[in-house]
Amino acid sequence: MRALGKTLTAFLLTLAIAYLLAVVVQTILNGGDILRSVVDEAWRVLFAGGAVAIGLYLLFLLFINVVGRRRGAGSLFWINAGGLVVAILVGTLTTLAVGAFFGAILAGFTGLPVLGAILAAGELFIGGVVALALTHFVIFRPRPTEFEP
Known part of the structure; x- marks a missing residue:
């Protein structure tokens, strides 16, 4: 049950932190229109550019935390961070x-979602690393009896 708690906590914290970063970036790009960034732009950039990465990250978190539940917090942090990087690259x-x-089929190859995908990747990476650190070292503190290999 602890592994599932770590997975859901890290995932939800990642989404929350990445969304806050998306709001900040979109506010800067839109020239200070905070309401438009909060309601419209941040969700679109984060989920249109990072939907595959978000799904893969959830699967990797669940698998790693269940399989590695006997490992220490430091080991799980680094393994999950590696899973985050792989999920972001593949996504x-x-x-x-x-x-x-x-784009090639429908729009005559007029453009790629490059900026949205890169912004989402950066926001998910920063949000994921901060969320993993909070999850493994603050929220779910290592038990005194856990052995750190």
Whole structure:
């Protein structure tokens, strides 16, 4: 049950922190229109550019935390951070490939969602690392009896 708690906590914290970063970035890009950034732009950039990465990250978190539940907090942090990087790389490349495919078919290859995918990847990476650190070292503190290999 602790592994599931760590997974859900890290995932929800990642989404919350990445959304806050998306709001800040979109506010800067839109020239200070905070309401538009909060309601419209941040969700679109985060989930259109990072939907595959978010899904892969949830699967990797669940698998790693269940399989590695006997490991220490430091080990799980680094393994989950590696899973985050792999999920972001695969998700970003998949998003760009699908964007190129549909752009070539439907729009005459007028453009790729490059900026949205790169922004989402950066926001998810920063949010994920901060969320993993909070999850493994603050919220779910290591038990005194846990052995750190």
